[in-house]
Amino acid sequence: MRNLLALLFLFTGLAVAQDIVVAAAADMNAALPQLATAYTKKTGQTVKLSFGSSGNLTNQIRNGAPFDLFFSADEQYPQQLIAEGLASKDTLYRYAVGRLVLWVPSDSPLDLSKAGIQSLLDPTVKKISIANPATAPYGRAAEAALRHSGIYDQISSRLVLGENVSQAAQFVESGNAQAGLIALSHALAPAMKDKGRYWTVPLDAYPTLNQAAVVLSRSKQQDAARRFLDYLRSPGATSLLTSCGFSLPAEKH
Amino acid sequence: MNWEAFWLTVRLATIVSTLLLAIGIPIAYWLTYSRWRWKFLVEAAVALPIVLPPTVLGFYVLVALGSRSPLGRWWESLTGHTLAFTFEGLVIGSLLYSLPFAVQPFASSFGAVDSKLLRASASLGHSPVQTFRRIVLPLSKAGLVTGFALSFAHTLGEFGVVLMVGGNIPGVTRTISIDIYDQVQTANYSSANQTALVLLIVSFALLSVVFGLNRRPWAVGPWR
Numbered sequence: 335m336r337n338l339l340a341l342l343f344l345f346t347g348l349a350v351a352q353d354i355v356v357a358a359a360a361d362m363n364a365a366l367p368q369l370a371t372a373y374t375k376k377t378g379q380t381v382k383l384s385f386g387s388s389g390n391l392t393n394q395i396r397n398g399a400p401f402d403l404f405f406s407a408d409e410q411y412p413q414q415l416i417a418e419g420l421a422s423k424d425t426l427y428r429y430a431v432g433r434l435v436l437w438v439p440s441d442s443p444l445d446l447s448k449a450g451i452q453s454l455l456d457p458t459v460k461k462i463s464i465a466n467p468a469t470a471p472y473g474r475a476a477e478a479a480l481r482h483s484g485i486y487d488q489i490s491s492r493l494v495l496g497e498n499v500s501q502a503a504q505f506v507e508s509g510n511a512q513a514g515l516i517a518l519s520h521a522l523a524p525a526m527k528d529k530g531r532y533w534t535v536p537l538d539a540y541p542t543l544n545q546a547a548v549v550l551s552r553s554k555q556q557d558a559a560r561r562f563l564d565y566l567r568s569p570g571a572t573s574l575l576t577s578c579g580f581s582l583p584a585e586k587h
Numbered sequence: 588m589n590w591e592a593f594w595l596t597v598r599l600a601t602i603v604s605t606l607l608l609a610i611g612i613p614i615a616y617w618l619t620y621s622r623w624r625w626k627f628l629v630e631a632a633v634a635l636p637i638v639l640p641p642t643v644l645g646f647y648v649l650v651a652l653g654s655r656s657p658l659g660r661w662w663e664s665l666t667g668h669t670l671a672f673t674f675e676g677l678v679i680g681s682l683l684y685s686l687p688f689a690v691q692p693f694a695s696s697f698g699a700v701d702s703k704l705l706r707a708s709a710s711l712g713h714s715p716v717q718t719f720r721r722i723v724l725p726l727s728k729a730g731l732v733t734g735f736a737l738s739f740a741h742t743l744g745e746f747g748v749v750l751m752v753g754g755n756i757p758g759v760t761r762t763i764s765i766d767i768y769d770q771v772q773t774a775n776y777s778s779a780n781q782t783a784l785v786l787l788i789v790s791f792a793l794l795s796v797v798f799g800l801n802r803r804p805w806a807v808g809p810w811r
Contacts, residue, residue, distance in 0.1 A: 390772045460668050466755060469772045494672045494754030505754065509655045510671040 354558050355382045355400060357391045359407035359545070360465075360498035361432055361472060361517035364524070365578035366405065372574070373565050379558060387498035389469030395420060395550060402553035403562060405545065407432055407499070407517075408471030412548040425549040425559075429566050430580035432543035433518035434475045435532040437506055444513065446533035451483045454513055462489060463505035463514040465496050471543055472499040476515035478540040506530075518579035544583065588781045591758055592766040596743055599674070599762065603681040604739040607689035610682070611734060615693030616719065634687045641684065641747025648680045649752045672754035677762070680748045685738040692737060696730020697723055729800045740793045743786065 358366050363385045370381035386394070388406040395401060395415060404421065406412050409428065415421035436451055438444050444453040454462055465473035473495065480486040496502030499517050506514030507526050521532040547566065549559045565571055572582055618630060636644060652670035653659045662670050670676040700723050708718040724731075746764040753760035755769075763786060770779035 387772075393772050393774050396774065461672055461754070463754070466769070468769055494756055497750060497755070505672075508649065508653050510649065510653045510669060511754075 353380045353382045354402045354553075354555055354562055355384065356403045356405060356562075357384050357386070357395065357399065357401040358405035359388045359391070359471070360385050360500040361407050361519045361545075362405055363500055364519055364522070365575055365580070368574055368578070369566070369571055372570065373562060376565075377561070379562070381562065385498075385500065387465060387470035387473075389471075390498065393469075398552070400552075401550055402555050402559040403547060403549055405429070405547045406471075407543055407545055408474075409544040409546040410471075412546045415548065415550070419551060421548040421550050422556075425563060426546055427548070427563055427566065428544050428546045428583040430545040430575050431583055432472065432475075432545050432580060433537075434472060434479060434515060434535040434540060434543070435518045435521050436513060436535060437503070437516050437521050437526070437530050437532045438513045439506065439509060439530045440528075442512065442530070446531055450533055451479060451535065451539075452485065454480075454489050455485060459489075459512045460492060461494050461505075461511035462492050463494050463496055463502040463511035463516070465499040465502045465516075467495075470496075470498050470502075472502070472515070472517055475535075475540040475543055479515065479535050482539040520579075522577075522579040545580065588778065588785065589761075589763070589766045592761050592763045593782070593785065595674075595758065595761065596763040599677055599681060600739045600742040602678055603685055603742045604689065604735050606678070606682060607685060607738045608731070608735055611686065611689035611693050611738075612731075614686075615690050615697055618690070618694045619697040620715075633690050636684050637687050641745070642751060644684055645680065645748040645751030648676075648683065648748060652676050652679065652752065671752050672756060672760060674759055676752055677749060677760055680752050681742045681745055684745055684748050685741045688741045689734040689738040692730045692734035693727070696727035696733075699730075700726045732800055733797050736793050736797045740790055743790065743793075 356366065356370070366383055370383060374380055384391075384401065388408050388411045391399075391401075391404060392406070392411040392415060395404060396418070404412060404415070412421055412426055416423045416426065436446060436454070438446060443458060444456055446453055453459075464476035467473035467477045477486070480489065494505060494511055496505055499520065502514055503516040503520040503526065505511045506516065507529060515535070518532070518534065520526055521530070547563055549556060549563065553559055576582060614633065618626065618633070649671055650656060651658055652662070654663055654669045659669055659671075670679065704722050704726075705718055708722050709715075713721065744764060745762065746768070749760065749762050749765055750768075753762070753765065755761050755765055763782060767779050767782050767786070770776070770782065
């Protein structure tokens, strides 16, 4: 019996030691599981994923969360961690550019192609979901886009804040909000694709959502984490990212 | 310290615990005196929010209040807006969330009233309702205050349900626990510290009242 237990501990110990644990921005929750599965199939390396808003994850990392890699929806957070000595600068990699879209359910009367973001002024839009600008890059992008179009003050009382961009997407997908400013990667995800329409917010309406990944200094698996980042540069991985609604960055590090 | 969130939360907790006084007393009355064979099922249902994860409750409330549910549509046709992301929506979620914290102390104090008194009251010609009002309720004051204070304190500390159905709107659904969460997530620790301390003190004071009252069940209190 004791031997059996020892064996069990050995196995679980090994399994934990081999996993690389990735903290990732909520906009990656359709793409990253596919990338991780493909990577595991190719190399045998298992990848565990934890999703949240980039700001929340940054704070968790500051407080010692046991992540090996961090995928942020905004390059600013990895930069902060590098400045604080919590992430290694040479590993910083811009893997994609995130796109913001205005999403409405299929039964919505709004004509997005005609009015674009101005359609939010429609009186049938009682609630507009966005991610919390305090912690989520997509929330800041949404706020910037609303200000850019000059309608922020008119609709600000109708905003509801999701804890991260996935929750903002869920608020509008479930019909509790009538429109949402969410990630293109959510609009294209299987769970939402057939349930609504979207309008892509022009890139000049908000600061570029540079998605960046970085290996964390506290990680005990620096090499394994770096190898996973290398895989992201492969044509297979980049084409999967594009199909999931990300643009590729113009310049690479 | 976010006073707007603080007063919003106090208002929510006051409304919820007052409503629970009105809703909880009849439920507790029924639970105490009913002899129905399947009563235990109702008791289990009332106790559910104690063990159910707030996320389960939040998920059900979100779906039940949403514009795709009959209740949500009925409310929308009545008021012109959905219940989710509104203060009223939080009140409904909190009523469910704190129900057992009101009903259970009520029921146990009703049950502790000596049945001889009830029989004496009946033999003097009082109807069950009169007996309840004149004998049981006055003898259950400590239990009523306990239930009120516990449901108040429990609503004060509500987080998961609010996170899921609130939408974090300042002055409408951003409660104190959500505010603390936001402060911590943005690494604003000093503000989080202040707010958390206020909540800690208020909760401790409330629980002290509860335990002080229950020290000697019948003979304490300025109201005697």
